[in-house]
Amino acid sequence: MITKRLLFIGTMAMSALLAVAFTLEVSEAADPNAFNRLMKPPSKRNPPPAKDGIHDPESVGAEALQPPKEAFSAMPKGKSGNYVDWVQALADQKIAPRFDRLDPEAKPILMDLNIVREVKGSMPNVVYPHKQHTEWLDCSNCHPAIFIPQKGANQISMAAILLGEKCGVCHGKVAFPVSECRRCHSQPKGKAATTKAEAGAAAAQPAAQPAATAGQP
Amino acid sequence: MAIERKQWKSAIVIAATAWMAVLFGFAPSEATAEYGDVVMNEYSDEAGMRPVVFPHWFHRIRFRCKVCHADLGFKFQAGGNDINMLKIIDGEYCGACHNGDVAWSVENCDLCHSGKAGTPTQVHESTLQKLIMPAGGAPKK
Numbered sequence: 001m002i003t004k005r006l007l008f009i010g011t012m013a014m015s016a017l018l019a020v021a022f023t024l025e026v027s028e029a030a031d032p033n034a035f036n037r038l039m040k041p042p043s044k045r046n047p048p049p050a051k052d053g054i055h056d057p058e059s060v061g062a063e064a065l066q067p068p069k070e071a072f073s074a075m076p077k078g079k080s081g082n083y084v085d086w087v088q089a090l091a092d093q094k095i096a097p098r099f100d101r102l103d104p105e106a107k108p109i110l111m112d113l114n115i116v117r118e119v120k121g122s123m124p125n126v127v128y129p130h131k132q133h134t135e136w137l138d139c140s141n142c143h144p145a146i147f148i149p150q151k152g153a154n155q156i157s158m159a160a161i162l163l164g165e166k167c168g169v170c171h172g173k174v175a176f177p178v179s180e181c182r183r184c185h186s187q188p189k190g191k192a193a194t195t196k197a198e199a200g201a202a203a204a205q206p207a208a209q210p211a212a213t214a215g216q217p
Numbered sequence: 218m219a220i221e222r223k224q225w226k227s228a229i230v231i232a233a234t235a236w237m238a239v240l241f242g243f244a245p246s247e248a249t250a251e252y253g254d255v256v257m258n259e260y261s262d263e264a265g266m267r268p269v270v271f272p273h274w275f276h277r278i279r280f281r282c283k284v285c286h287a288d289l290g291f292k293f294q295a296g297g298n299d300i301n302m303l304k305i306i307d308g309e310y311c312g313a314c315h316n317g318d319v320a321w322s323v324e325n326c327d328l329c330h331s332g333k334a335g336t337p338t339q340v341h342e343s344t345l346q347k348l349i350m351p352a353g354g355a356p357k358k
Contacts, residue, residue: 049331054250054270054332056332056334060331072274095277095278098284101288136282137282138288140287141282141287162345172344174253177344
């Protein structure tokens with residue numbers, strides 16, 4: 001009889017707790033401002049594996065893998081993507097990714113050449129810096145399969161990029177997403193006649209730390 | 218009589234509790250995984266394994282893109298590389314490093330095969346995914 005009563009009290013308490021939680025959930029869901037399909041609130045950025053919705057919380061990996069925030073805390077902040085500025089992190093030597101699978105001393109061969117693309121619309125021209133790209137990549141990653149290394153040979157459009165072609169092979173998947181318009185569209189129209197070197201200096205400014213490139217700490 | 222009523226009451230409470238537990242347990246949760254996380258589920262589901270989650274960010278801290286995408290031959294496409302365990306233990310793809318020498322070896326199955334069952338192959342949070350396959354994952358391709 002006593003155990004029955006205890007059981008009853010226990011279930012009552014549990015259901016009361018659940019009811020409170022349920023009401024809270026409902027009131028949150030009823031907030032018309034809560035709907036935002038594509039944007040994550042800061043509280044939902046860089047969650048640990050067990051809470052990221054892709055890892056199975058039951059799996060060993062979810063517990064054992066490193067939470068991204070732990071790695072990112074020492075790196076310069078970014079506006080989107082991983083919310084980390086990878087190019088800056090490399091320039092500041094906050095990270096020292098190998099350029100070779102086995103050799104930690106291997107250095108990339110940097111190419112400091114800016115390509116200015118005059119765009120058709122009202123947006124500023126695009127300045128493409130080879131320098132930051134050759135920090136990470138090999139020439140063969142882009143040439144000739146994605147970009148023919150010849151002036152005027154590549155038709156590029158934002159539509160193609162959004163569909164994951166051309167720049168969109170990386171930008172919008174792993175490299176900074178296309179929402180950061182100004183990082184590419186960086187040269188005001190009318191300045192197109194300026195030399196490539198000048199334009200480049202302006203465009204490469206965010207990551208311009210020539211002495212620190214490719215360094216291993 | 219009184220006891221009977223009590224029992225009836227507690228039965229209702231238990232039923233309500235169970236119902237709410239079910240409701241909470243199965244509430245759909247949206248994926249908020251890292252930008253660039255790749256889910257590979259070409260063979261995993263069929264083979265009864267959890268799909269593989271590849272964290273780009275973690276590898277990017279340690280290696281430049283060139284190491285995997287030029288030297289090891291990974292194409293820039295989720296699911297485009299036809300990776301299987303045989304290739305990996307023969308030292309191709311992931312196996313070039315995950316061999317107990319450069320990185321931990323293949324016996325740690327669950328560290329890679331850690332995704333939710335049924336998650337389709339994808340680059341998580343890619344522009345393409347946002348445009349074409351919004352919210353909560355896409356149908357299996």
